[in-house]
Amino acid sequence: LSVLLLLDCLGTLAFALSGALKAARSRCDVFGLVVLAIVTAVGGGTLRDVLLGAHPIFWLAQPGYLLLALLPALLVFLWSRPMARTEQPLAYADAVGLGVFTVIGASKALDHHAGWAGAIVCGCLTGVGGGVLRDLLVREVPFVLQKEVYASATIAGSGLFCILRYVHAPEWLALVGGAALVIVIRTFCIAGGYHLPQPDPPDEPPAAPTPLA
Amino acid sequence: LSVLLLLDCLGTLAFALSGALKAARSRCDVFGLVVLAIVTAVGGGTLRDVLLGAHPIFWLAQPGYLLLALLPALLVFLWSRPMARTEQPLAYADAVGLGVFTVIGASKALDHHAGWAGAIVCGCLTGVGGGVLRDLLVREVPFVLQKEVYASATIAGSGLFCILRYVHAPEWLALVGGAALVIVIRTFCIAGGYHLPQPDPPDEPPAAPTPLA
């Protein structure tokens, strides 16, 4: 279980870094960096705890998560350009965080008697919620809605976690299996650049405008 | 009461369809369609339950609502252009959903001892909350703030529900009366295209820019 905690910290750092970099790109001041780093790192788990009614919220019980998220914000404030160059390699740390957050979320939902559908939604929400809040705060369409196999990976992972728990596999196996599935899918898609299909645009394309003269 | 449940399902389907169509217009992938369909359908009730502290949230207790919202997302993914043509006629199904969601929200608030003001706010929130979250996620100013007699209809409906409960009318009468008022107002406004008044723009109009030459 201490391995899980270590990976949880790694994921928190990777998520906080992505928030701080997005803040710097949006011309936020130093407070904005800190807020976006914290929101990205703990936002998903906060939404999960609020929906489950799991009080106290996890970072009120363990404020260490907030302190952990401060570190990347500080680094980006001091050295924004070198930190921006770490983003590409850190996509893999982000994938690890996504996998760990997902199974932690699904596991906490089952502990609160949320049922299988609730566990899948909470797993997905814990993984992607922070990124959605981050994108909303800097006024972008949340990228999970548009790009890459990201949220779908968390649904596959929390689904596998639920199946393993349903067949009475030991909890550690379900945690490892679900997280590993997310990480494998993400790594595969980062390396290959795969996307989900989009529907056709629902409206007919407008006719070409008549030239003025 | 089973009529209420049937209308609740109809409203859920209509709300989910509006979310899925908005997602398709915003170039979301298939996961984005599902998320926006679910958020639009259950978002208002979720905000209500979180504010009331009514745990478990209604769709954690009854995951059928989530499955119901998947259906329109699937239809839009497969046949986005034919589905877009159903939007105009479905404005009336949306009006039914708005009325039913409103009185369900107001009724649940009273059950949780929220008082009359709380019941009106919760009725309104249950009706319009899903649409507000949908518009935020695709980065539009929520249309309830700008256009049409939409939220005002829910306030009138939850107000009538509260008055009927206050004079000790039977619950079914209050539910039917409140929902009917919302549906009548909305139908009237859809057919006639009525809007609420806007204030004058608060700043003086800028002087016409001086031409360059």
Add this chain to the structure above:
Amino acid sequence: LSVLLLLDCLGTLAFALSGALKAARSRCDVFGLVVLAIVTAVGGGTLRDVLLGAHPIFWLAQPGYLLLALLPALLVFLWSRPMARTEQPLAYADAVGLGVFTVIGASKALDHHAGWAGAIVCGCLTGVGGGVLRDLLVREVPFVLQKEVYASATIAGSGLFCILRYVHAPEWLALVGGAALVIVIRTFCIAGGYHLPQPDPPDEPPAAPTPLA
């Protein structure tokens, strides 16, 4: 304590006015004005109560806060241009509201055993949360992330409040001290126009585009 209540009402009015004016500038209808006034005035405290699990939410227990926020919305609807001219002088009323909301939030967090980190976060959130929600609803990047010493003042104020409580100062002294610090910092910054530093933009500036001919 009745002084605190009076200042709380003053702050609610000032926050609601800023919400109603922003709604009018975004071409909202009269319902939009009411919603943005209420959201700006009670949004921060609502987020705090939801995170703390402090049910019932404060405005469900005391609906007077909602009625108080209706007044500025009505005034802006009737006389939008004269009200817009009060915005500059009312920045000082806004500073008072920020200070009072901050210490109320930090105090409530301690009452709910949230710990020192939780008290600082809740103090900050109570102060700035309403403004963040207001800016999100009209699709702006929340100004606390980008401009002025605003959120930082609430962190300083709730920090001082926590320190004073930690050394067993009487509660009234901690409340007055924390609020006064926020108000002094804000007044100083409004008068002088001070800002927090921004990091360098994280990406290299693009090379000048080659002219077409």
